[in-house]
Amino acid sequence: MQEFLFSYKQELVATAITFALLLILKFITDKTIRKIGRISDIVEARTLLITKYASMLLTLLGFGVISFIWGVNFREVGLVFSSVFAVIGVALFASWSILSNITAGVILFFSFPFKIGDQVKILDKDIESQEPFLIEDIRAFHVSLRKSNGELLIYPNNLMMQKAVILMYPSEDIPDGTEEA
Known part of the structure; x- marks a missing residue:
């Protein structure tokens, strides 16, 4: 166990820093979205929905950063992801409007016309x-x-x-x- 900790000391420290930064970013993002929702008199349910979207985006960003820290071979991962996204893309092609509706919902939240x-x-x-x-x-x-x-x-x-x-x-x-x- 000590050999593992000594061998991967830099990666472990960088991962801990990444987690700390992600938690701080999530806290700041949540506060900002709630403040925008309160100032613009937006219903709490919409504010929570946008908070959830931001949290999911930060989680994906965190996975990417941690993958980079641990030196994941992106060519092999890229091949797997491109295959998976090709299948998902074909499956979701008929329902592309779902994604545009979600995106429009986020835009409507922040622009609040x-x-x-x-x-x-x-x-x-x-x-x-x-x-x-x-x-x-x-x-x-x-x-x-x-x-x-x-x-x-x-x-x-x-x-x-x-x-x-x-x-x-x-x-x-x-x-x-x-x-x-």
Whole structure:
């Protein structure tokens, strides 16, 4: 055991430092995302979802760094990963919109052009009504929109990014162009 510790002393120290840095980065990232969510009045469930995505990204980054530290042969690992990703890529080709919806959900979180409780009109030729919708929920894949007559429309996040969306103001907040002096 002592021989192992002596032989791989640098790798063990670098791994410990990497773990410490990843924990610090995770803490800072979580605090930042929660602060953005609190400042922009975003629902806690959305904030937790984005926190989970950031944590998964940091974990993947950590695996990459630790693999580099321990001198993993990237040619052999690259061959395995390229084969696996080729199979996964073919399998996921039909469901590429899932990834675009998740990405759009993350973008909507950080850009926060609208939030739950806002009324919006979506300029989409496939939506028959031009009546405004109330945003009830924003999830990882879709936005739940409700009409005044109670109908519920589940609209994909990527379409919220692609289509023109008009944010409606409550009547007391409508700017009339005149300001008091």
